[in-house]
Amino acid sequence: MPVSAATRPFWVSAFLDLAGEHWDRGVSFWAQVTGYGLSGLRGEQREFGTLVPAEGDDHLRVQRLGEGHTGVHLDLHVADPQAAATAAERLGATVVADHGYVVSTSPGGFTFCFVTQPGLVKAVPAAWPGGHTSVLDQVCLDVPGRDFDEEVAFWAALTGWRVGTSGVSPDFVPLDQPPGQPVRLLVQRRAESGPGDAVTGHVDLAASDRVREVERHVALGAHVVGEHSRWTVLRGPAGSTYCITDRDPVSGRLST
Structure with a gap:
């Protein structure tokens, strides 16, 4: 089903x-x-x-929860949240609440909102002492295996973004966002899950020097959970797990 101008996300925030x-x-x-x-x-x-970045429009927001555990959700910025929510329901989403912005969940249970706030200019990566750069630019959806194909199809149809391929693992499916979008989506097949487990998510950063970026995060209070060939898993002091990757901070893509 083609995505209409009223329901197509023109901006995505984490x-x-x-x-x-x-x-x-x-x-x-x-x-x-x-x-x-x-x-x-x-x-x-x-x-x-x-x-708020020094230059460009924001794409990262924070919410203090009254209850529940630290996590992440997506804001999809659209011209008409109610029309977008109706279209999402036809794709398998569930509407949770309408506050003018509409709160919904994906077929696998991941929370996202349709909002109208403007966004146009993508922020440039931040430069750090020593010369490397980084940017928080990706939300990874961690999906139980039974829901994987359905979630890939849902998010591709919802956004209108093309399903890409990963050179790292068949368990990773990126969605190729249009130029200028500040946040990428990556759908990851979760290795372990139990009956009734919902789709969760985490944020990823792209860094021009992963070693230096990891050192910087550790100095700020994070600790390393795991090392992989192209990414490092960390846990922040607020309890959230996230990754620093070798992806290029400007293009968002891995170097060959």
């Missing part, structure tokens, strides 16, 4: 959902990781904030 006890430390950590400043807080409980 939203870091922080458990209340992790809020202060988590916001401070991610602001230092990205080099972005925290906006004024908004919402009835002052529970929402935006991490």
Whole structure:
């Protein structure tokens, strides 16, 4: 089904959902990781904030949870959230709430929102002492094996983005976002899952020098969980697991 102009995402943001006890430390950590400043807080409980780059439009937001565990969700910026939510339902999504922005879940249970906030200019990667650069530019959907094919098809149809291929693993399926989009999507087949497990997600950073970038994160309070050929898994001080990859911070792609 073709994606209409009213429902096609013109911008995608990553939203870091922080458990209340992790809020202060988590916001401070991610602001230092990205080099972005925290906006004024908004919402009835002052529970929402935006991490704002020095140049370009924001694509990273934070939420203090009243309950639940630290995690991540997506904001899809569209012209008409209600029309987009209706189209998503036809693809297998479930609408959870309509606050003017619409909260939905994918067929496998991953939360995302349709919002209208503008976004146009992609932020440039941050430069760090020593000369390397990095940017938080990817949300990886961690999908139980039974839901993998359905989630790939759902997100491709929802966004209108082309299903790509990975040179790293058949368990990774990237969606090739249009030029200028700040956040990539990667669908990953989760190796272990139990009955009823929902799709979860984590954020990834692209770095021009992974070793230096990992050292920088460790100095900020993260610790290394695992090392792989093209990426390092870390856990931040707010409890969230994420990855630093060898992808190019400008193109988002792995060098050959």
